[in-house]
Amino acid sequence: MASNLDLQEQEQLDELKAFWKQYGNLITWLITLVLAGFAAYNGWNLWQSQQAKGAAGMFGELEAATTAGDAERSAKIFGDMKERFAGTELTRQAALLTARVQADKGQTDAAAATLGWLVDKAGDDGLGPLARLRLAGLLIDKKSFDDALKQLDAITADEYKGLVQDRRGDVLMAQGKKDDAVAAWQSAWKLIPEEQQYRRIVEAKLDAQGRSPVPANAASGVAQ
Structure with missing residues (x-):
């Protein structure tokens, strides 16, 4: 009985040796790559943390300088x-x-x-x-x-569409294209959410041109 067990163990050992001889180098390289990746990841996180801390200190100085208008x-x-x-x-x-x-x-x-x-x-x-x-x-x-x-x-980006139209209106007005500028501002007024205060600024631009935020045909339900 003991002899049979010894033979089985020897066979398993021989199989393991053969397997390791065939795939050992590959397994070793894979383990090395995994460990290297893990070390690189930790090193990257440490570097990022150090960068953030260094930037934070300088950012505080810059905030003070900009507040002072320097x-x-x-x-x-x-x-x-x-x-x-x-x-x-x-x-x-x-x-x-x-x-x-x-x-x-x-x-x-x-x-x-x-x-x-x-x-x-x-x-x-x-x-x-x-x-x-x-x-x-x-x-x-x-x-x-x-x-x-x-x-x-x-x-x-969708969230900037209203502001883009507002600024486009500024460009067109500076070019002397009043009607196009008004159309862009009207578009901006519709795109900017009502709760945002900037919408009042767009409305003021339209008021200055004697125009309503919503075109008359749109307000009356006529398709543009």
Whole structure:
């Protein structure tokens, strides 16, 4: 009986040896890859955490600078954040703050460059559409109307459609196309939810042109 057990154990051992000889290297490499991936994941999370902490400290300094209206210091801090923490969300938010104070101080080209960086980084997600809207406003001031419209055309998110139409109306009015501008503002007024205060601003633009937010034919139930 013991002999039979010994033989069975030897057969199993021989099978294991044969299996390991055939697949051992592959299994070893797979385990190595899994462990390496796990280590990389942990390292990435640690790096991300360190980046976020570093960016948070600098973002606080930038907030103080923008609150004080110090465009030069804001730009310097933002430049440091871009160099050290370009991939963090806080650095993208810093771009909006920096561009705002630059625009307030009449530094239109600098503000446009800051927003351009944000557009390149964010694309169509997150703060990207908002950056495009603000950039379009600066381009209107520079009378770069075609470039402003290109920025607006690049915004596809549904939640921004009303704001895009409002800004499009601004471009058209600046071009002297009053009727087209009014139509765009009327569209914006309908797209922006009633509870949003910005809708009142659009309504004020229409009032200034002596026009109703809703076209007369639409108000009377006639199809446009």
